[in-house]
Amino acid sequence: MKFRFARHTNNLEKLKSFYTTVLGLEVLGSFENHATYDGVFLGKQNLNWYLEFTQSDEIVEFNFNEDDILVFYPETLVEYDSLIENINKNRINFTTSKNPYWNQNGKMVLDPDGYRIIISNLKVK
Structure with missing residues (x-):
């Protein structure tokens, strides 16, 4: 089984920079204007998981818990x-x-x- 964690953001480039520069993840792929969404897949080659971050014109109101x-x-x-x-x-x-x-x-x-x-x-x- 493979795992993909997807999350929407207001600043795709800032997240991409954080997860690659700071945490050392690699850009595994990306897309632009896919039904108004841009996105990036981040992870490590040959692993069964990756993170997907997307951005669109919709403004995200983050709602998370301290235990998330x-x-x-x-x-x-x-x-x-x-x-x-x-x-x-x-x-x-x-x-x-x-x-x-x-x-x-x-x-x-x-x-x-x-x-x-x-x-x-x-x-x-």
Whole structure:
């Protein structure tokens, strides 16, 4: 089974930059003016998941809960340290999670739309 997480945004380029520059995801594909939608697919080659972000003329009113998060598990310490370094280099502030589990087992940042992202070293080999 493959997994695709799709979300609409007001600023496609800003999200694309965050997820590629800061989190190291790759652009797997994109489209323009598909029934008035532009979009980008982000992830890593040869994995069974990717993120899709779309933008149209419709203004998004974000409605999310503090427990709505995406969790990324780097597989190596080098990958984990690189992500944390990218976050710091881009002057992105870490924030506290509502769920104490993530404060002990990850580092939380907000993406440009305000959605919560956790980088966790729990799966580091």
